[in-house]
Amino acid sequence: MELVFATNNKHKIREISELLDNNIRILGLADLNITEDIPEEADTLEENAIFKARYVHERTGMNVFADDTGLEVECLDGAPGVYSARYAGKSKSFDDNIEKLLREMQGATDRRARFRTVIALVLDGAEYLFEGTVEGEIISERRGSGGFGYDPVFLASGFDKTFAEIPLAEKNTISHRARAMQKLLEFLKERANL
Ligand code: IMP
Numbered sequence: 610m611e612l613v614f615a616t617n618n619k620h621k622i623r624e625i626s627e628l629l630d631n632n633i634r635i636l637g638l639a640d641l642n643i644t645e646d647i648p649e650e651a652d653t654l655e656e657n658a659i660f661k662a663r664y665v666h667e668r669t670g671m672n673v674f675a676d677d678t679g680l681e682v683e684c685l686d687g688a689p690g691v692y693s694a695r696y697a698g699k700s701k702s703f704d705d706n707i708e709k710l711l712r713e714m715q716g717a718t719d720r721r722a723r724f725r726t727v728i729a730l731v732l733d734g735a736e737y738l739f740e741g742t743v744e745g746e747i748i749s750e751r752r753g754s755g756g757f758g759y760d761p762v763f764l765a766s767g768f769d770k771t772f773a774e775i776p777l778a779e780k781n782t783i784s785h786r787a788r789a790m791q792k793l794l795e796f797l798k799e800r801a802n803l
Pocket of ligand 1: 676677678679680693694695706724756757758759760772784
C-alpha cells in the first residue's frame with residue numbers, strides 16, 4: 610500500500626517509515642511535487658489536520674494522512690494550542706515562543722500542560738481521526754539543547770529531565786506524536802489483515 614504523509618518534514622517521514630512494515634510505503638509531499646505550503650488557518654488541531662489531508666487527497670486521489678500538534682497549558686485555558694507554532698508572531702523563532710510562554714506564565718503555580726497531536730487519515734474515501742497526548746508541566750527556565758519547539762521547558766510526568774534533555778529515541782517512544790502514530794499504525798495493520 611502507498612500512503613501519503615502530508616508533510617515536508619523529512620524527520621517525521623523517517624520516524625513513521627521506521628515503525629512500518631515493508632508492505633506500506635510512505636510518500637512525502639516532495640515525492641508528489643506538491644511544493645506549496647498547505648494553509649493551517651483553522652481554530653482546532655482536528656480541522657487543520659483534516660484540511661491538510663483532504664487538500665492532498667483532492668489533488669492526488671491518493672490515501673493520505675496529516676498531523677497537527679499543539680501545546681495546551683492549563684492555566685492559559687489551553688493556549689497556545691493550535692497557535693503553538695506562531696504564538697509570539699508569524700515569523701518568530703522557537704525561542705521567542707518560549708519567551709512569551711514563560712512571560713504569560715510568570716508566577717503561575719498550576720503549571721500543568723500537555724502536548725496533543727491529531728492525525729487525520731483519508732483512506733478509500735472515508736475519514737478517521739487519531740489522537741496522542743503526553744501530560745506534563747512547564748518549568749520556569751529552559752533546560753537542555755536537544756529537540757525543538759517547547760522541548761526545553763516541557764517536563765513529562767514522571768520524568769526529571771525535559772524533552773530537550775532526554776535522548777531523541779526515548780522522546781520518540783513517549784511523545785504525543787509517537788502515540789498518535791502508533792494508533793494510526795494499529796488501525797492500518799488491522800485493515801491490512803481484513
Ligand atoms: P506541528 O503541527 O508538528 O508543526 O507542530 C506545531 C508546533 O507545536 C511546533 O511549531 C512547535 O512549536 C510545537 N511542537 C510540536 N511538536 C513538538 C515537540 O515534540 N516538542 C516541542 N514542541 C513541539
